Amino acid sequence: MTGRVEQAAERLKALGHPLRLSILRRLVQGPEAGTPAGELQTRLDIPASTLSHHLATLADAGLVLVAREGTTLRYRADYGTLRALTEYLWQDCCAGGAADDPQPSPCCRRD
Amino acid sequence: MTGRVEQAAERLKALGHPLRLSILRRLVQGPEAGTPAGELQTRLDIPASTLSHHLATLADAGLVLVAREGTTLRYRADYGTLRALTEYLWQDCCAGGAADDPQPSPCCRRD
DNA sequence: GCCCTATTTCGATAAATCTAGAATTAAGTC
DNA sequence: GACTTAATTCTAGATTTATCGAAATAGGGC
Numbered sequence: 001m002t003g004r005v006e007q008a009a010e011r012l013k014a015l016g017h018p019l020r021l022s023i024l025r026r027l028v029q030g031p032e033a034g035t036p037a038g039e040l041q042t043r044l045d046i047p048a049s050t051l052s053h054h055l056a057t058l059a060d061a062g063l064v065l066v067a068r069e070g071t072t073l074r075y076r077a078d079y080g081t082l083r084a085l086t087e088y089l090w091q092d093c094c095a096g097g098a099a100d101d102p103q104p105s106p107c108c109r110r111d
Numbered sequence: 112m113t114g115r116v117e118q119a120a121e122r123l124k125a126l127g128h129p130l131r132l133s134i135l136r137r138l139v140q141g142p143e144a145g146t147p148a149g150e151l152q153t154r155l156d157i158p159a160s161t162l163s164h165h166l167a168t169l170a171d172a173g174l175v176l177v178a179r180e181g182t183t184l185r186y187r188a189d190y191g192t193l194r195a196l197t198e199y200l201w202q203d204c205c206a207g208g209a210a211d212d213p214q215p216s217p218c219c220r221r222d
Numbered sequence: 223g224c225c226c227t228a229t230t231t232c233g234a235t236a237a238a239t240c241t242a243g244a245a246t247t248a249a250g251t252c
Numbered sequence: 253g254a255c256t257t258a259a260t261t262c263t264a265g266a267t268t269t270a271t272c273g274a275a276a277t278a279g280g281g282c
Contacts, residue, residue: 005129005132005133005136006129008132009126009127009128009129009131009132010127011127012123012124012126012127012132013123013124013126013127013128014127015120015123015124015127015200015204016120016121016122016123016124016125016126016127017120017124017239017240018116018117018120019240020120021116021119021120021123021204022116024204025116025203025204028203028204028205036258036259037258037259037260038257038258038259041259046241046242047241047242047243048242048258048259048260049241049242049243049244049259049260049261049262050240050241050242051259052259052260052261053239053240053241053242053260053261054240055259055260056260056261057239068248068249070249070250070258071248071249071250071256071257071258071259072249072257072258072259073258073259073260077204079205082200082204082205083205085200086197086200086201086204086205089126089193089196089197089200090197092136092139093126093132093135093136093139093188093193093197094139094190094193094194094197128269128270130270147228147229148228148229148230149227149228149229152228152229157271157272158271158272158273159228159229159230159272160229160230160231160232160271160272160273160274161270161271161272162229163229163230163231164230164231164269164270164271164272165270166230167230168269179278179279181228181278181279181280182226182227182228182229182278182279182280183227183228183229183279184228184229184230
């Protein structure tokens with residue numbers, strides 16, 4: 001019985017670490033099929049166990065997906081969750097909270 | 112010399128707590144002039160010291176502003192910061208990261 | 223000045239998080 | 253089976269966070 005606020009908070013918390021935010025950015029910029037953990041480790045230059053810990057945090061929060069390909073694990077961003085989180089943040093925290101005051105999402109505004 | 116990623120992470124982390132996210136939502140829904148800390152305390156039914164701690168966290172992150180009015184302190188959301196954070200999250204994590212990359216993000220696909 | 227209310231700061235404790243080396247699992251190859 | 257590579261899980265120590273009662277501060281009134 002995890003409420004909407006609790007779930008959003010968990011996801012925001014998962015994003016609230018420089019390393020994890022950097023990881024996510026790399027995944028977003030990487031190929032759609034996913035980025036191998038080893039490649040992330042090389043790029044970020046951190047111990048494998050540390051990286052694995054952060055990847056698990058992101059995965060537990062539902063922000064990234066993982067798929068095995070032989071001996072390598074490919075991680076990729078879960079855009080559905082990310083989009084939902086961003087829109088939640090926008091609507092409930094930036095746009096006055098009221099659902100009857102629909103403001104366009106940041107992605108749709110071209111100013 | 113706090114980088115962009117670090118600052119965003121700090122703010123996301125500040126939002127990554129159910130109580131703080133609830134506080135912010137109340138501020139957003141409350142009057143523009145701000146909501147007294149005491150009112151938040153009554154509504155959320157938590158000790159004043161606990162509330163004060165979380166308000167300080169939000170204020171340190173630049174997500175809320177405070178103004179004294181007699182003996183009461185009125186807190187209000189800082190929409191500038193909130194909007195910047197949401198847009199950062201959208202552009203860098205949902206929309207492929209590169210600002211010079213005009214490709215539509217997977218987030219915007221309505222399928 | 224002395225109160226009263228509103229809120230923060232202090233202090234202490236419990237719990238969670240971060241980091242990373244060492245050991246382990248998983249999958250493939252010979 | 254033995255070996256190699258990829259990545260995770262185990263384990264432990266250091267740091268940070270969360271909670272909240274008690275004490276302190278700030279700003280009025282009387």
